[in-house]
Amino acid sequence: MARIARASARANCGIHGVGATIAMHVSVEFEDQRLDLDLPEDRVVGSWQGPRGLAGADAAEAERRALDEPLDFPPVGQMVVPGDHVVIAWDSSLDHAGGLLGGLIDRLRDSGVLAEDIVVVATPGPADEQARAAVASRGGAWEVHDPADQEQLAYLATTKDGRRIYLNRRLTDADAVIPVGRVGHDPILGYRGPWSLLFPALADAEALRSYRHHLAEDPADEPAPRVRWDESIEVDWLLGSQYQVGVVPGGDGPAAIVAGLGESVRARAVAELERLWSFRPEYGAECVVVGVGSPGRAAGIDELVEGLVTASRLVNHGGKILALSRAGGEPGPSLRRLTAVDDMRKASGALRGHDDDADSVSGRRLARVLSWADVYLLSALDRGVVEDLSMVPVDHADEARRLLSRSGACLAVSHAELTRATVVEAKP
DSSP states (O other): OOOEEOTTOGGGEEOOSTTOOOEEEEEEEETTEEEEEEEEGGGEEEEEOOOOOOOHHHHHHHHHHHHHSOBTSOOGGGGOOTTOOEEEEEOTTOOSOHHHHHHHHHHHHHTTOOGGGEEEEEOSSOOOHHHHHHHHTTTOEEEEOOTTOGGGEEEEEEOTTSOEEEEEHHHHHOSEEEEEEEOEEETTTEEESGGGIIIIITBOHHHHHHHHTTOOOOOTTOSSOOOOOHHHHHHHHHHTOOEEEEEEEETTEEEEEEEEEHHHHHHHHHHHHHHHHEEOOSSOEEEEEEEOOBTTBOOOHHHHHHHHHHHHTTEEEEEEEEEEOOOOSOOOHHHHHHTTOSOGGGHHHHHTTOTTSTTHHHHHHHHHHHHHSEEEEESSSOHHHHHHTTOEEOOSHHHHHHHHHTOSSEEEESSGGGOEEOOSSOOO
């Protein structure tokens, strides 16, 4: 269960001597690690862990209900007939969802669809090995979408606003397309999910570039993002994709699975996302410590930036953000441009005109964070890169504890890259 740990939760506190400060125990999780802290109770504004993933029988039952009792739609096995060519559009950011994918393929096979007629088309990026194994063991094919490969693309239709839509050719050639996507907050669409998987995620490079131009301001005092998914929904309709599967992640696997008619899935999935991943502390804090990453999956720079954005929505202007992660990788062109900027308040000028950079969204969002607060970072990134990006490298957990011991009021957030944080009221 998601929880907000308040400073009044004395079960986690220890009192040492008469008149001594009450210490509150706080844990921050990042990937397969955890930082345990004992902080004075009066300095802890709040802490957040987020929901755990479903496991064992609970996970199996959630998968069964999603596939056999979908919202406002027949069971998935009734939407196909023998001889159909079926494409499962798969979101590579999904974790621990091999059981769901295997169950979906089994139901297609039970309805007479041949294994060789089932193809999984995945978005670029490292995919969960459990999912790949589920496809291989059932004789299906796994392909990775390349938006720059013209041979993979085919024209679908023109939208009402005049955009020519090019999608992965497997989607346009299929008799049935089933998108399975991770539900989450998105800096451009407002919400991502199976509805945005076909377009723009599995579209051509030009469509992806054009979407990067539409990064909008997301005010910190807005509990929910602004929704901009109309074009994605129109493309779903043009392709004839009605049945969709959305997975709301937990800290270590799916926390909720929603399947059925696209419109019904959007409404239920967004409601579940907000219920499970909304953190609303009463006040902001001078220092915010966030953990980024989930067990068994290495976080990348995009996830790290997402976690930093969450922290920036909680920290007071000019405060400190301590980010704990194992994020690594090489920075893209937009982040490299930021290394030449001395004053992050002027970073927008360095990035202006470079929206075509693949990491332009992360670059612009990071610049906003760095102009708002000081960032201390524990990561697998090269130390020189961290310093060039105007962040302070942190080498080990003890260094993080010392930093927090010198800070004032504190907020702690695990799985910050998944969390939508909003301060209820500004701290006086």
